[in-house]
Amino acid sequence: MATILDQNGQPILQEIASIKRDIHRVFYGGILQLNEDDTLKSRGGGKGLKIYDELKRDAHAGAVLAKRKLAVTSRPWKVEPASESAIDKQAAELVEKALKHLRFNHLCKRLLEATLKGYSVAEVLWEVRDGYVLPARVMARDARRFVFGIDDELRLLTRENMVMGEAMPPRKFIVHRRGADDDSPYGTGLGGMLFWPVFFKRNGITFWLTFADKFGSPTAVGKYPNGSDKASQAKLLQALSAIAQDAGVIVPDGMVIELLEASRTGSVDTYEKLVRYMDEQISKAVLGETMSTTAAAAGLGSNQAGVQNDVRLEVAKDDGDELDETLSDSLVRWIVEYNLPGAGLPRLEHCFEEPEDLAKRAQRDKTITEMGWEPTEAYMLETYGDGWVKKAPAPMPQMLLPGAAPGTDPGADPAAVQPMGDTAEDPAADPADAAFADGVPLGKAGAQRAFNKARQQAISDGAEALAAEWQALVRKPVEDVLALAEASGGDLVQFRERLTTLLDAKPDPEVVQRFAQAAFAANVMGRGLAPKKTWGQKLADLVKRRTRT
Known part of the structure; x- marks a missing residue:
């Protein structure tokens, strides 16, 4: 990076375009006159910064200004040591302890008044505590009581010196500035930006109330006859005045009271729109957005609320950073310099991590x-x-091995599982009369797989046994259809009409019985019957026995 050198080749260290050389600034007796705020010049009069305090009397302006402060003071804060050395850690601990002893959040709120006025001032009251020089209290002071000298020194206006003020000692007053243009010690607050929206809003509400009074109720008109004396006219006027409070009035005979409805043109909500528009301008000026204070419809998926909330957080973080810099360069530095000279300066920080x-x-x-x-x-x-x-793993389901006696090893060879009941002793016994098998919990995956495989094979064997007899089962219905086709002589219409007669015919009892037996056997299989013979064999035997009987 190039260094700017003078004609002798030496770097230029001194400030050249300082504010005290600014031809646009007004100095009187070495005192920089109150900032170049045009609003203060034109509207301040004898009040000065007081006109900005009056802005907070507006409900909306006061609310958004307080919201901007709370966006900073509601955040947690921390003090980080300059390094990991023992003395730097000690300095950070001392500063953190001193700040917790104060009403720190209250101090931050008062210093953030600079957001509105441009600068704020607080006085530190020191005391010796636990062998250290620490702040006992930090008192916020009215910014109007202070001016700045030509060298940026703070001066207090007193009764004895109301123009020049008295120079203040070092390490005594904290001065927080915001938005200083050209390093003006008075800063630039939001007051100049907020004054006019609040002013127009107040006047708009005034006209709105007048409108409501004028058009909200009719105007009473009294008519008296010619020649009425002053006393009669006074009675009529008194009656008109009573209309606003009383339900009814009386007037002398010959006098008339009429209610005159005022005619109007234009939209009724003109004043309301004006007031709401000014509120939006106030929100934009203070928060940088409007959706956190004013409900507004947004397009589906537009994420406008999220974007505007990010803007609000950026504004709050900027306020917090400026405040932390002010306190770190003043109060934090003074505590360390008084008590631990030579220690690195800790870093005060408000945390904005969401x-x-x-x-x-x-x-x-x-x-x-x-x-x-x-x-x-x-x-x-x-x-x-x-x-x-x-979370503890869910217990395995209590699976039962068909035919397994209580206490037997579920992981044993499935082929070795003995059937229960009479079926185990008499192979010729009817499986339909066999008792359902007792079971034991399945403890090993191998036994479960073998059991599932055996059941699947049994179902397959049973289906094959039933399918092997399909020709015998469907022979009779097929013969009936063929005979009907021959009798129709090739006439498809006649064949279709005669075919419906087969629907009324009773099915072959043998076919019905075979399918009923197969369904019964499948039901028995599903309930866990496990005879010595395979499921397919037992199903085939069951079908044959039922057929014989």
Whole structure:
């Protein structure tokens, strides 16, 4: 980076375009006259900065100004040491302890008055406590009581010196500035920007009230006959005045009272729109956005509220950074210099990190878990905090092996499982009369797989046994259809009409019985019957026995 040198090749160190050389600034007796705020010059009169205090009397302006302060003071703050050395850590601990002893949030709110006025002043009251020189209190002072000298020194206006003021000692007053143009010690607040919207709003409400009074109720008109004396006219006027409070009035005979409805043109809500528009301008000037104070419709998915909330946070963070810089360069520095000279200056910081949306994090974790990954216990504690324990795995379902006696090993060879009841002793016994098997919980996956395989094979064998006799089962219906076709002589219309007669015919009892037997056998299989013979064999035997009977 190039260094700007003078004609002798030396760097130019002194300030050249200082504010005291500004030809546009007015100095009187070495005192810089109150800032170049045009609003203060034209509307301040003898009040000065007081006109900006009056802006807070407006409900909306006062609310958004307080909201901007709270956006900073509601945040947690911390004091970070300059390094990891022992003395720097000690300095950070001392500063943090001193700030907690004060009404620190209240101090920050008062210093943030510079947002409105351009600058704010607070006086530090020191005391010796626990062997250290520490602030006992920090008192906010009215900014109107101070002026700045030609060298930026703070001066207090007193009764004895109401123009020049008295120079203030060092390490005594905290001066917080905002938006200083050309390093003006008076700064540039929002008051000049807010004055006119609030002014127009107040006048708009005044006209609105007049409008409501004029058009909200009719005007009473009294008519008296010619020649009425002053006393009669006074009675009529008194009656007109009574209309506003009384339900009824009386007037002398010959006098008339009429209600005159005022005619109007234009929109009724003109004044309301004006007031709301001014409120929006106030919100924009203070917060940088309007949606956090005024409900407004936005397009679906537009995310306007999120964008405007980000703007509000940016404004708050900027206010917090400027305030932290002021306090770090004044109060924090003075505490360290008084008590631990040589220590690195700690860093005061308001924290603006937004908390993470755990709902979105949980949804992301769920998606990653479904992809086959599993979070560690340390990650769960760090992300979601304490108070969580890993859920115990669900117990395995109590599966029963058909034919297994209580106490037998479920993991044994499925072929070795003995059937229960009379079926185990008498192979010729009817499976339909066999008792259902007792079972034991399935403890090993191998036994379960073998059992499932055996059941699937049994179902397949039973289906094959039933399918092997399909020709015998459907022969009679097919013969009836063929005979009907021959009798129709090739006439398809006649064949279709005669075909409906077969629907009324009773089905073959043998076919019905075969299918009923097959359904019964399948039901028995589903209930866990496990004879020595395979399921297919037993199903085939059952069909044959039922056919014989």
